[in-house]
Amino acid sequence: MGKTIALVGNPNSGKTTLFNHLTGSTQRVGNWPGVTVEQKSGTLLHDGETQVIDLPGIYSLSPYTIEEIVTRDYLTLDPPDLIINIVDASNLERNLYLTTQLMELQLPIVVVLNMMDIIEKRGDHLDVAGLSRSFGLPFVTISALKESGVDQLYKAIAEPIAVAEPIAYSIVVKSILDTIEEIIAPLVPKKLRCYYSIKLFERDGQTSGKLAIPEDGLAVMDGLLGRYEKELDDDSEAILINERYKFVTKITRQFLVKNADQPSFSVMIDHIVTNRWLGLPIFVLIMYAVYYFAITTVGTWGTDWVNDVLFGSVVPDAVQSYFDSIDIHPAVSSLVIDGAIGGVGAVLGFLPQMAALFLCLTLLEDSGYMARVAFVMDRVFRGFGLSGKSFIPLLIGSGCSVPGIQASRTIENLQDRRMTILTTSFIPCGAKLPVIALIANAIFGGASWIALSMYLLGIAAVIFSGVLLRKTAIFSGEASPFVMELPMYHWPQWKSIFRAVGARCMAFVKNAGTVIFLSASLIWFLSSFNWHMRMTVESDQSILAQIGGAVAVFFAPLGFGSWQATVATIQGLIAKENIVGTLGVLMGATGSEAEVATAFSTLFNPVSAVSFLVFNMICMPCFAAVGAMRTEFGSAKWTLFGVLYQTTLAYVLAFIINQIGSVIVLGAPFGTGAALATAAAAILLFIVLRPAPEKASSLWGSLAKPMVK
Secondary structure: OOOEEEEEEOOOOOHHHHHHHHHOOOOOOOOOOOOOOOOEEEEOOOOOOOEEEEOOOOOOOOOOOHHHHHHHHHHHHOOOOEEEEEEEHHHHHHHHHHHHHHHOOOOEEEEEEEOHHHHHHHOOEEOHHHHHHHHOOOEEEOEOOOOEOHHHHHHHHHOOOOEOOOOOOOHHHHHHHHHHHHHHOOOOOHHHHHHHHHHHHOOOHHHHHHOOOOHHHHHHHHHHHHHHHHHHOOOHHHHHHHHHHHHHHHHHHHHEEOOOOOOOHHHHHHHHHOOOOOHHHHHHHHHHHHHHHHHHOHHHHHHHHHHHHHHHHHHHHHHHHHHHHOOOOHHHHHHHHHHHHHHHHHHHOOHHHHHHHHHHHHHHHHHOHHHHHHHHHHHHHHOOOOOHHHHHHHHHHOOOHHHHHHHHHHOOOHHHHHHHHHHHHHOOOOOOHHHHHHHHHHHHOOOHHHHHHHHHHHHHHHHHHHHHHHOOHHHOOOOOOOOOOOOOOOOOOHHHHHHHHHHHHHHHHHHHHHHHHHHHHHHHHHHHEOOOOOEOOOHHHOHHHHHHHHHHOOOHHHOOOOHHHHHHHHHOOOOOOHHHHHHHHHHOOOOOHHHHHHHHHOOOOHHHHHHHHHHHHHOOOOHHHHHHHHHHHOOHHHHHHHHHHHHHHHHHHHHHHHHHHHHHOOOOOOOHHHHHHHHHHHHHHHHHHOOOOOOOOHHHHHHOOOOOO
16 A cells, blocks of 8 residues: 655645646645645655645644644544645745644654745745754755756655654753653553643643543643743743744754845835725726626637637537438427537637636736735725635635635634625626626627626625624624735746636536536427427427416516526526526527627616626525535525525615616616615615624524534
8 A cells, every 4th residue: 555645834835736746636726825625635646556635724733723623633643654844935934833843743754845936036045954954854945836846856755754853842841741741651652642742731622632631640731831831921832832933943044044135026016006095996907907808808709709600600500411411300400409509509608708717817816916905805804894814715716606615614713704605606706707798798798897897796795794794693793813924926837827727617618518518408398398298389388488487577576587587597506607508598599799689688678687697696606506505504504594695685686776777777767666676775774884783683593503513
């Protein structure tokens, strides 16, 4: 059986990038903490029997966050054969603190100094050999982003590596640790005694709870620690933290010679893009440019060709010609051309726009800018009772809501974590982009402001929900502080950029070829046959029309009460891009851009189109995301509340937009619907502005139970 290697390091140290190089994987890489929220495994490329584990990024083995618990439990309960400790050489002192803790596990360790290119660029000098001697560990220098030095790491892995020894603590600390180790010797395997004695010195409650330590032993430990804490006027955990940092600081000052201090390129840019007054407008302008590029110009050129030429004539004509030559049954021909090709083609037609958007967003992520956006948005969020930590899952959720919701587990504060799970899907994900592009192109002539407004709507819905939910007792309290290291700016690596964009696009194509294909075929069947299983000339007489018509009454106040729009909305629960495929089949929208616009003008006017978009952007997400919510909440009751809250908010917002918008934009008379919409808007405003209640209601009280994790 092969050995196991665990990759351990601080968030944003390059762990996942190195994991991808070592295993050939394509795990998501990001410039913020929370990208890796659970361990990932792969096989070492140069040795098919060696398993490599990518553990969540942590700053310490002390169990303060969920990712620290995941990493600590893996290292102590199922120790690997080797630890590769990835250290950001550009932030040496902070990263090496974790190294001192890993040494206490007494496992073989190879320290990988990543981002050495930044050290060289700064003009700093690092004595790697001196570091290796001081720590008693092999040190290897690499640049994971540029794939340099990886061969040296392979050589280090192949050589025998001695077990690491903990740093030399002060005489008094060492004496107390020896006493604790004697007390727990009968209870703990020899190889873990050092680690457990240090955890008990730190008064780690989880560690002491796992061991059946005799009362007299506990009394001895408590007495020793109490006297020492009183002598130093500090708690025992802080004592060890100080000793570790003294050790690390002494070594880094000895072996790292820094160039004369001067403002770096990153610092100079940050003065502008994170400015209190300029940061947010710059972000809005950048996102407008992104959507203009992806939706209005370059992305649209590709989409027009795919829709008008490829799936508008070339593919259907070729298939029809082949079917004519073999005299196939008209029903089968309609199924393939109108159903499968029409539905899948309607979705794949937006692939160029999605690829353009993914390219822009990945460039912003890889360069380091998106991490600054989280910093900027923390100021905005905090003013509305939200934590900046919530913005990281929102950023991840812009690609797909599922990993975004999963990333919420890195938020320690329970209320903030719940609120993040509730609101992450408000940000338009990749699957919602085709819906936005469809409406923007068909109703608004490809206007780029539609896409940007939906993105800003998502952020506004998050902020509104934060204010609203903070008014309830279950979510009351201050948002947790947000601390995040800002990575250095760097030129994006095109190989990793195109790999990430390709992975996102392939996932979209795969979904179109499976889920969308089956859904489109089912929609074709239900819209082509009546209850007597006879093909209908008019789809209004079909099974689907009658089912959709029965439900459409609920959406009529929102402006899209047609059975086609209703069926498409319900199909979106399977996958949001299903909305496009369904409308493509039902409306026959596979021709030129003008034909598509004409077809959709029978379903929507400008106001109802916006209402349709708003509802489908804010309502409950696809079933996969709901499943992720259930996992992260650990409660069916909380999941149900989340789904009801999202759908209710979406319905109310769409109702207000359609009723009031029809009066203002379309000149409709101010009737009962508009009056109710005005009242609903006033009620929402009152709820947001009212003081927070002191006690929970019975509903909130029933929900105010800890999440099961």
